Amino acid sequence: MNSNMKSLVxxxxxxxLIVYFCLVILKKPIDLIEYIELLSESVGLVIFIVLTYEKWLWRFNPLIKTPKFKKEYSGLLKYNYGGTLGEKEVEISIKQTLLSTRIKIKTDEIISKSITSEMLEEDGEYVLYYSYKTNPLSEYSDKNPIQFGTCRLLIDDVEQFQGQYWTSSKTIGDLYFKAKI
Structure with missing residues (x-):
């Protein structure tokens, strides 16, 4: 269980406990049935609070050290495909909750979306690993077909970060991202 999951639990x-005891104080139950009814009422409130926290409010908790991404970045992709070197400008969109991170990258030829992702702490630094699938525009699908890849991003600063990627078509490369203002 990762540290974010532990902190959410x-x-x-x-x-x-807080919600249940507040309900007990406010509603002053008399018998066991009323105490049990308060349990079910508190469960509904807690689910709402926890889901809201996991989706948005965790960003304001100073005890959570996980990097808090901006939503939009622009960047540069440097690639090596079979000895052919090149560069492409990219746009990256990151949607993040406490327990998940979804990444979408656009170039002039493809859109790639993450399939899985995991933020890990390695040697005191945060690293985002994710696997993705590319979806080429139809005009590029012959020379750049659908492929799967993995990316490793070193997150030492959420304003700008970099990493490496590799794909099922043996393409490797580096990525450089900077937050949009």
């Missing part, structure tokens, strides 16, 4: 436990 711990947060859920604390919130559950």
């Amino acid at each position: 711990k947060f859920s436990g604390y919130i559950s």
Whole structure:
């Protein structure tokens, strides 16, 4: 279980206790049935609170050290395909919650979307690994067909970061990203 999941479970436990005891104080149950009814009421409130926290509010928690990405970046992709070197300008969109990160990259030829992703801490630095599938525009599908790849991004600064990628078609390369203003 990664540290973000652990912190969410711990947060859920604390919130559950707080909500339940607040309901007990406010509603002053008399018998066991009323206490049990308060449990079900508190579960609904806790689910709402935890989902809201996981999606948005975690970004404001200073105890969560996971890098908090901006939404849009522009960048440069340097590639090596069979000895042919090249560069492409790219746009990257990152959608992030406490437990997930989705990445979408656009070039003039393809759109790639992450299939899985994982933020890890390696030697005190955060690294985002993700696997993706490319979807070429139809006019480029012959020379640049659908492929799968993996990317490793070193996140030492969420304003600008870089990494490497490799694909099922034996393309390798480097990526450089900078947050849009």
